[in-house]
Amino acid sequence: xxxxxxxxxxxxxIIQNNFDIAKIKNNTxxxxxxxxxxxxxxxxxxxxxxxxxxxxxxxxxxxIQKWDRxxxxxxxxxxxxxxxxxxxxxxxxxxxxxxxxxxxxxxPSGMAKDFWASGISIVSHPKNPFIPPIHMNTRxxxxxxxxxxxxxxxxxxxxxxxxxxxxxHKKLEQICDKHNVNYYNKFSKWCDEYFFIKHRNELxxxxxxxxxxxLDEKNPEKTMEFIKDIGVLxxxxxxxxxxxxxxxxxxxxxxxxxxxxxxxxxxFNLIYDRGIKFGLMTGGNTDGMMMSLPxxxxxx
Numbered sequence: 001x002x003x004x005x006x007x008x009x010x011x012x013x014i015i016q017n018n019f020d021i022a023k024i025k026n027n028t029x030x031x032x033x034x035x036x037x038x039x040x041x042x043x044x045x046x047x048x049x050x051x052x053x054x055x056x057x058x059x060x061x062x063x064i065q066k067w068d069r070x071x072x073x074x075x076x077x078x079x080x081x082x083x084x085x086x087x088x089x090x091x092x093x094x095x096x097x098x099x100x101x102x103x104x105x106x107x108p109s110g111m112a113k114d115f116w117a118s119g120i121s122i123v124s125h126p127k128n129p130f131i132p133p134i135h136m137n138t139r140x141x142x143x144x145x146x147x148x149x150x151x152x153x154x155x156x157x158x159x160x161x162x163x164x165x166x167x168x169h170k171k172l173e174q175i176c177d178k179h180n181v182n183y184y185n186k187f188s189k190w191c192d193e194y195f196f197i198k199h200r201n202e203l204x205x206x207x208x209x210x211x212x213x214x215l216d217e218k219n220p221e222k223t224m225e226f227i228k229d230i231g232v233l234x235x236x237x238x239x240x241x242x243x244x245x246x247x248x249x250x251x252x253x254x255x256x257x258x259x260x261x262x263x264x265x266x267x268f269n270l271i272y273d274r275g276i277k278f279g280l281m282t283g284g285n286t287d288g289m290m291m292s293l294p295x296x297x298x299x300x
Contacts, residue, residue: 021142024220025116028140029094031224032120035231036092039122040078042235043090046242047082056083062090067285072097077288081295084246086127089291094118095284099143116142119151121275122234123292129258130248132157132164132205132241133265135292136234137275138227148215149223153234154191154208156265158258164244165206168237172209175233179226187211197268204268262294269293 040062047060059082068074075093082088096116119139126133138151155168169188176183187209195204209230216222269276269292279289 019147019220021147024140024147024224025118025142027221027224028227029118031228031231032092032094032118032138035228036076036078036090036120039090039231039235040080042239043080043085043088043124046239046246047080047084050084050246051082054083058083062088065287067288069093069095069097069284071095075285075288077285077291079291084126084128084131084242085124087125087291087295089121089123091121091288091291092119093284093288114144117278120231121292124238125262125294126242128245128248129158129250129254130161130245132161133262133294134234134238134241136230138230140227147220148213149227150212150214151227151230152187152191152194152208152210153230154195154205154210156205158261159254160206164241168241169207171233171237175226175229176209178229179222183211183226184209195268197264197272199271200264200267202264204264256298259296259298260300262297263299266293266297 044060044062050056051058051060059080062078062080065077065079066074067077073093073095075091075095078090078092080088094117097114099113099115117139119137121137122135124134133156134153135156136151136153138149140149141147153172155165157164172188173184176187188207191208191210192203194210195207196202197204214223214226273292276289276292278284280286
């Protein structure tokens with residue numbers, strides 16, 4: 001059964017399926033923070049190896065900034081400004097508290113009063129125009145009367161590579177099919193629809209998967225396994241992509257084109273991105289939300 005477009009009453013799930021909400025919260029938060037650690041370690045190793053080979057002496061470490069949310073919870077912003085990665089952000093957060101009326105109306109659960117949300121968000125903006133930017137986030141949201149998982153992963157190449165795109169989607173399809181044969185077609189279509197820049201009439205990148213309101217109501221651990229597999233896929237596929245292209249030479253013209261294309265990324269995030277809107281409406285950390293924006297960008 002494909003449960004990707006419904007939400008579930010928490011009280012009913014506790015009664016009918018013996019849901020342990022405290023356990024779900026603990027397990028999801030632990031996973032997001034442990035994944036953050038592994039991703040940071042992977043990226044720092046790429047950065048260190050490249051700088052060592054080319055005798056650079058620049059920053060190879062993420063700077064971690066903790067923040068507290070007024071009203072409940074907080075998170076950590078991880079930022080790296082390196083040689084391979086001109087800017088890379090790896091953020092984690094767990095926030096909770098009261099929902100304002102405006103946001104409560106927009107959630108599928110209706111007029112819930114309280115919420116709890118935990119998640120991880122990754123955005124990479126490499127210096128080399130041939131290494132594609134990538135975005136991944138996964139999250140769990142629980143309100144007074146509902147629970148669901150959401151997220152996705154999408155690739156945003158500056159200079160497109162058809163073979164790379166095919167490989168990326170093949171890996172995504174394999175992960176989706178492992179959990180539900182309907183996931184890939186549904187979630188890849190959802191991704192194209194979500195990351196469509198309406199005012200430009202174009203896609204932000206070459207797609208990926210995007211999903212929301214996802215839950216196996218019989219066993220939430222099954223949904224969590226899907227969330228975990230997306231995180232592991234991100235590490236494997238992006239490590240491969242970066243190492244395949246890290247030595248490609250690029251020109252000033254390539255760099256100029258990169259800066260223009262980055263503008264599309266910035267436009268989408270500032271105008272349409274759900275995560276930024278949710279964060280702003282729940283009193284999240286503004287710097288953490290804006291970490292997704294490219295470090296340098298141009299418009300014609």
